Amino acid sequence: MWSTHLRNAVTRALLPLSWRIDSQHAARTLKRFSEVEFDSAWQYLNALGHTRVPKMQLMLFENLLEEMEHSDGFLEVAHKLARDRLQGGSGSRSVLVKSANDIHYFLAFAHESEKAICAQFNGYARACSHLPAAAEVFRGIAIDEEKHEREARASLLAVVGSETIVRRLVWKVKFKKAYASWLRGSQHIGDAIFTLWLGAVYLLFGPLLRSYCAARLTKSTQVQVAEPAQNPLRPTLES
Numbered sequence: 666m667w668s669t670h671l672r673n674a675v676t677r678a679l680l681p682l683s684w685r686i687d688s689q690h691a692a693r694t695l696k697r698f699s700e701v702e703f704d705s706a707w708q709y710l711n712a713l714g715h716t717r718v719p720k721m722q723l724m725l726f727e728n729l730l731e732e733m734e735h736s737d738g739f740l741e742v743a744h745k746l747a748r749d750r751l752q753g754g755s756g757s758r759s760v761l762v763k764s765a766n767d768i769h770y771f772l773a774f775a776h777e778s779e780k781a782i783c784a785q786f787n788g789y790a791r792a793c794s795h796l797p798a799a800a801e802v803f804r805g806i807a808i809d810e811e812k813h814e815r816e817a818r819a820s821l822l823a824v825v826g827s828e829t830i831v832r833r834l835v836w837k838v839k840f841k842k843a844y845a846s847w848l849r850g851s852q853h854i855g856d857a858i859f860t861l862w863l864g865a866v867y868l869l870f871g872p873l874l875r876s877y878c879a880a881r882l883t884k885s886t887q888v889q890v891a892e893p894a895q896n897p898l899r900p901t902l903e904s
């Protein structure tokens with residue numbers, strides 16, 4: 666929860682200025698959200714093919730339609746703000762449901778993800794109040810996401826029939842998400858340390874190598890001027 670508050674505080678502090686300075690940056694961010702929403706719709710559609718529970722099928726179908734609407738809403742406002750052409754998305758996707766056994770975990774995952782995205786969108790709605798069209802899209806979608814969050818939990822409880830199992834699955838999702846973000850964070854830290862090392866090596870050895878290389882270069886140029894290379898194919902004056 667603290668990470669959501671921290672992220673919203675950073676968004677609130679930085680977004681108004683960065684989006685005011687560069688509307689193309691705002692458009693690109695909104696387009697990325699559109700792609701995330703489209704991916705959510707795809708995940709609901711995919712999950713739909715792995716369950717035979719009519720009530721859950723209906724919930725998944727309604728949610729996928731709403732996610733498609735969210736995707737369209739973000740894309741529309743992105744194009745309104747864009748100054749230049751918007752590039753296509755990455756196209757990569759990790760499939761959350763591969764068999765009927767994954768449905769319970771998927772519902773727990775949907776519950777947690779919808780909760781996080783709802784908090785994030787409310788944060789964005791407050792941060793971009795200077796762009797009323799975008800703020801309205803964020804606010805409207807956050808209401809749907811809150812509904813998806815509740816429905817995913819209710820569906821999970823209906824199929825597993827135990828609050829304890831629901832809580833256990835939700836904790837499993839929390840743990841996996843925390844582990845994934847720790848991995849991402851440690852990779853960034855590793856990259857930063859590697860960059861610092863390279864910088865230090867360059868600063869320490871750069872001046873020494875520079876004078877050594879300059880001396881070698883001058884010497885080889887002098888040798889070439891003194892003894893020009895003979896081209897065997899070139900006819901000599903005597904022949």
Ligand SMILES: [Fe+2]
Nearest residue numbers: 702705732735
């Ligand atoms: Fe959505």
Ligand SMILES: [Fe+2]
Nearest residue numbers: 779809810813
């Ligand atoms: Fe959603």
